[in-house]
Amino acid sequence: MADEKPTRLRDYGLQSERLLWPTKGPSQFEEDMGADELERALGITTLEKAVRWAQTKSMWPDTFGLACCAIEMMSIVSARYDIARFGMEAFRSSPRQADLLIVSGRVAHKMAAPLRQIYDQMLEPKWVIAMGVCASSGGMFNNYTILQGVDRIVPVDIYVPFCPPRPEALMEGIIRLHEAYLAGVPPAYERVGVAT
């Protein structure tokens, strides 16, 4: 759920007799600028927003590849795509130091338990991207060996379509994830359950 949008200077914690006076409407200054413009012009924000901003600028992915999609995922650290622009060049080898699990490829039933274990070892807040049709829904592998969607074992924040998704598509998913979190959308584990 998105944060309640502040409309008055007092919503930012500024206190003066006029701002706190219950029957006083917005001042001419507030009316002329609007809350969004005020926030930008005065450089004020909330601690929650500042923390969210910092978290989206250091959302380190876990080093975890499953199938062909992983090759596309690897290329996002290359000079051509340069995920370092978003503070994400550091793929972590330990889930305890990672914030984002990119499930890149089909998940065999045999891999379901290790994948869930890796997810459980990540500290909160944490996010999951299902990359490609196989991770999202099993894709063309509608058979007994493949999990029909990784959202059956972990809560997924963003689904990236295609087979395989190009690195641009994965980056689009990452940017959408950043935007959603900055807008106040909590991680998926707070919003959705898993089927099993």
Ligand code: SF4
């Ligand atoms: S979506 Fe395509 S590229 Fe990705 S793991 Fe499945 S078959 Fe491979």
